[in-house]
Amino acid sequence: MSSGKLPPAAGDLQLNFCKTLTCPNFGSTDEQHYLVQHTNPARPTLVCRECGAFPPLLNNHQVHAELITQRQLHADGLCACTNPDCEHLGNPVLTHRACYHAFGYSGDKQRYRCKGCQSTFVDRWSGVNKKSELQQKLLAYLFTGHTVREICRRLTLNPKTFYDHLNHIAARCRQKLAAYDTRFLGETTQGHLASVHAPLQPHSQNGVQWLATGEAHSGYVLLQDVNYHSYDHPVVNAQHDPYQDHCRFIASAPDVDRSETLATPEGLLGRVDAKYRAVFARSNVEDPYTQPLHFIYPNRGTLIRPQYTTYAHYLNLKPLLAHWQNIVVFSPQEPLLRSACLSVFEADIRDKRVSHVYVEQDAYWQPGAEPEKIDIVLLSWWRDRWAFTRSGEGTKAICDHGQAKGKEAYWLTHASCDALKKYQQHFHQQFALLVNEPRRRLRPGGLLPLLDIYRAWHNLCWQDKQHQTPAQHLGLTDRPLTLADLLL
Numbered sequence: 001m002s003s004g005k006l007p008p009a010a011g012d013l014q015l016n017f018c019k020t021l022t023c024p025n026f027g028s029t030d031e032q033h034y035l036v037q038h039t040n041p042a043r044p045t046l047v048c049r050e051c052g053a054f055p056p057l058l059n060n061h062q063v064h065a066e067l068i069t070q071r072q073l074h075a076d077g078l079c080a081c082t083n084p085d086c087e088h089l090g091n092p093v094l095t096h097r098a099c100y101h102a103f104g105y106s107g108d109k110q111r112y113r114c115k116g117c118q119s120t121f122v123d124r125w126s127g128v129n130k131k132s133e134l135q136q137k138l139l140a141y142l143f144t145g146h147t148v149r150e151i152c153r154r155l156t157l158n159p160k161t162f163y164d165h166l167n168h169i170a171a172r173c174r175q176k177l178a179a180y181d182t183r184f185l186g187e188t189t190q191g192h193l194a195s196v197h198a199p200l201q202p203h204s205q206n207g208v209q210w211l212a213t214g215e216a217h218s219g220y221v222l223l224q225d226v227n228y229h230s231y232d233h234p235v236v237n238a239q240h241d242p243y244q245d246h247c248r249f250i251a252s253a254p255d256v257d258r259s260e261t262l263a264t265p266e267g268l269l270g271r272v273d274a275k276y277r278a279v280f281a282r283s284n285v286e287d288p289y290t291q292p293l294h295f296i297y298p299n300r301g302t303l304i305r306p307q308y309t310t311y312a313h314y315l316n317l318k319p320l321l322a323h324w325q326n327i328v329v330f331s332p333q334e335p336l337l338r339s340a341c342l343s344v345f346e347a348d349i350r351d352k353r354v355s356h357v358y359v360e361q362d363a364y365w366q367p368g369a370e371p372e373k374i375d376i377v378l379l380s381w382w383r384d385r386w387a388f389t390r391s392g393e394g395t396k397a398i399c400d401h402g403q404a405k406g407k408e409a410y411w412l413t414h415a416s417c418d419a420l421k422k423y424q425q426h427f428h429q430q431f432a433l434l435v436n437e438p439r440r441r442l443r444p445g446g447l448l449p450l451l452d453i454y455r456a457w458h459n460l461c462w463q464d465k466q467h468q469t470p471a472q473h474l475g476l477t478d479r480p481l482t483l484a485d486l487l488l
């Protein structure tokens, strides 16, 4: 076995370094700064010589491969280059004119050629949507909680045709969203984002996690990914070995029951502290699935190790924010989200252009409440600096990983993951029958087009208590769109 080497970089991408913000080796990819050993599997492979941290290793090539897969899924059906090896992959013609030449017509549809790779493609969205009427009915049934079986019966569709329509609508929604996303990103130079994660199907225990990042206050969702591919991949190792090809795929494992149920501690401080202990029980602190977990592998497709999905998610987010001068990312307490965000934005974190803040609160906390007294507590091996406060019955806590002192009261008032958490909760309520259908529990693939349709509906159609959509809150449009507008 080779010794002393970090997993090789993929181009410029090397994510294996010390992730302790206050350590001089934070972000350093110099192998001299670490002890790297492969001989004793019971001990960490990488240890920082300066601070003693032992960040888990990643296969950079596998992170890059997942990034390309995500980008292809985000761009599926868009009028954009689809060549995975091309720098213009997924850049819509609509917003990236300079990347393409107009290249004649195919029937009545405009054809384009990519300047990067010379491949050509057709704008399938030019012209009228002849299926608009049927698709409007289909969407209306979906959004009023009907199951696929019922919708097929009412519209006399077979399931195959139903899913063809669903995929077509999802692609149209992605195309629609691309224009709004670009306007939002282009007109903004600073902001608060929030990243949240939840099981895609909370009652299925199928291991599929759903990660979403959006503007923290309006709840406008920019990017979402799941750690699941709907097709099969070769899975080589049961254990994660970052020096192996294909190591981002999870092997289908026998269904293991979790025997011990951990008691939920009292109070927010107790919960935050218990979470750190649960994290240290993982053999890989950045992989929530290295605890003994009860999950039932999907019948079709492949699960991805969550750290690969999460690092790729932030790598896809990064170029979208390239011109922003100041970015704060809020997230619930989860080292995977913290590490992935800090690692991807490592140089920007040191320049203080990007910072990351954990936010936790109990059910009694009132949004926007002013903190009363603030208590500072250092928690965990990392000595994370948390600020706890109360207001009325509610408790809230934040942890600013930039360790910027003096901003605690500000973050305790303004930092929030609520809007993004509600985005995921509403999905589970809105589509409860569909999400929890017994037959679908181990077949999550059919829900993937629905996620993009839901993102479009949430950003552009759904109105909050002030009768405003997230897109309206951001000034991107002056009226809510209807389901019919999404199909135009």
Ligand SMILES: [Zn+2]
Residues within 6 Å of the ligand: 018, 019, 020, 023, 024, 025, 026, 048, 049, 050, 051, 052, 053
């Ligand atoms: Zn260190």
Ligand SMILES: [Zn+2]
Residues within 6 Å of the ligand: 081, 082, 083, 086, 087, 088, 089, 114, 115, 116, 117, 118, 119
């Ligand atoms: Zn291209």
